[in-house]
Amino acid sequence: MPPEPTSPRPDRVRARRRPGIDYDGVPTSLAATAVEPGDPGYRDARSTYLRGGHPGLVLRPQTTGEVVDALAFARRHRHLPLGVRSGGHGISGRSTNDGGLVIDVGALDRIEVLDPTRRLVRIGPGARWRDVAAALQPHGWVLGSGDHGGVGVGGLATAGGIGYLGRLHGLTIDHLRAVEVVLADGSLVRADETEHPELFWAVRGAGANFGVVTAFEFVVDELTDVGWAQLAFRVDDPARFLVDFGRVVEAAPRQTTPNLILNGSGVAQVLAVVASDDPEVVLSQLQPLASIAPLIQQQVVITPYAELMTMFPAAPHRGLGEPVSRSGLVTRLTPEVADAGARLLADGGVHFFMLRSMGGAIADVDPGATAFAHRDAAFSISAMGRSAAEVDRSWDVLRPHLTGSYLSFDSSTDPDRVHQAFPPATLARLRALKAELDPTNLFRDNVNVVPAPEPARSPA
Numbered sequence: 097m098p099p100e101p102t103s104p105r106p107d108r109v110r111a112r113r114r115p116g117i118d119y120d121g122v123p124t125s126l127a128a129t130a131v132e133p134g135d136p137g138y139r140d141a142r143s144t145y146l147r148g149g150h151p152g153l154v155l156r157p158q159t160t161g162e163v164v165d166a167l168a169f170a171r172r173h174r175h176l177p178l179g180v181r182s183g184g185h186g187i188s189g190r191s192t193n194d195g196g197l198v199i200d201v202g203a204l205d206r207i208e209v210l211d212p213t214r215r216l217v218r219i220g221p222g223a224r225w226r227d228v229a230a231a232l233q234p235h236g237w238v239l240g241s242g243d244h245g246g247v248g249v250g251g252l253a254t255a256g257g258i259g260y261l262g263r264l265h266g267l268t269i270d271h272l273r274a275v276e277v278v279l280a281d282g283s284l285v286r287a288d289e290t291e292h293p294e295l296f297w298a299v300r301g302a303g304a305n306f307g308v309v310t311a312f313e314f315v316v317d318e319l320t321d322v323g324w325a326q327l328a329f330r331v332d333d334p335a336r337f338l339v340d341f342g343r344v345v346e347a348a349p350r351q352t353t354p355n356l357i358l359n360g361s362g363v364a365q366v367l368a369v370v371a372s373d374d375p376e377v378v379l380s381q382l383q384p385l386a387s388i389a390p391l392i393q394q395q396v397v398i399t400p401y402a403e404l405m406t407m408f409p410a411a412p413h414r415g416l417g418e419p420v421s422r423s424g425l426v427t428r429l430t431p432e433v434a435d436a437g438a439r440l441l442a443d444g445g446v447h448f449f450m451l452r453s454m455g456g457a458i459a460d461v462d463p464g465a466t467a468f469a470h471r472d473a474a475f476s477i478s479a480m481g482r483s484a485a486e487v488d489r490s491w492d493v494l495r496p497h498l499t500g501s502y503l504s505f506d507s508s509t510d511p512d513r514v515h516q517a518f519p520p521a522t523l524a525r526l527r528a529l530k531a532e533l534d535p536t537n538l539f540r541d542n543v544n545v546v547p548a549p550e551p552a553r554s555p556a
Contacts, residue, residue, distance in 0.1 A: 141156075183222070205227070299467075323381075328364070344385055
């Protein structure tokens, strides 16, 4: 059935429209769900988890066909910023903007089992990871994701997916078997290892540059309950603590994936998952961590993985201001890296400093197999603060030790960030594909891969 005709917006809403947008030309299929600055739902549609945005128009497609329509509208508005949003949780804040367009695919959130014998599932980009975990739990399955259940599938599953099961199961993208993508020209393609394999390679790590993924197919893992630990330590010597933490993680079995949070207050918090429901295994694998420094608080439970994804309540994203975050990868927590981290914390420009453990199964994958190529990274490091100048001043002490960066945790719009995210050979390959699939750079409001220039023609 054709969509219901929409009533004209009242004058008070039309008065708040932003310049440069053909509001009356919104496709009929999208008009009923579109959100303008004067609409009642704008407060919940304009911002992301941390960033306060003021987009001129939020389009909310309900089907793949409507995603095609939304991109056709975006192509008519190339002069405006374009954000693509699945869950809106990305620390980078790139799924909103000021005065531009946002395509919100949150309604494409279906989760279905395609083949139980292969544990093959199909997930829409708008599903939240808490919903994915809940849907898989009755089957005794899991799919490793990030560390917050409110994150949307689309953003994380096209960037990498560093999470609590990473050392055992790898990145989220390592479980991806196929995607359906609407490209910049509006064409819908299916990409896997045999059909559009170059696009399938690129989606796994740089997907935001190439299109809007409308469906993911993953092979998931078998896992029931896990050990979950929250350990707090008194830290008198942050550099020493970082070295010891790195040493313990390197020696830990792959079942154990710990994350570390420091804030310069003399307290460190370790959040760790042990992928086992055996209390003795859990405690034995946590013991080396618990011995790093004096414990001031501890909690260890056996719980379904799905419960971890519901630790934070579901709520509308109403971020304010501009998040300032920086991201980097290191291959080891050497004394030099640890000393730089301690000096960063002491500088005062950063109020949040986090290390997420990598290695293990993540490193088993060939660096050239996916666009996320930093397979030798042992830790992902992120830092947040109030001022870009202050954060960069603090981050500069750590920068010489970094071997790469992770897209989702960096809010910088510096074009050079793309060179930190992708090694030269990877970036060259991405730029060549970008020139083929998105030569006018429609998908540019991200860590942008600029299309490679056309080769010079020989004179006739």
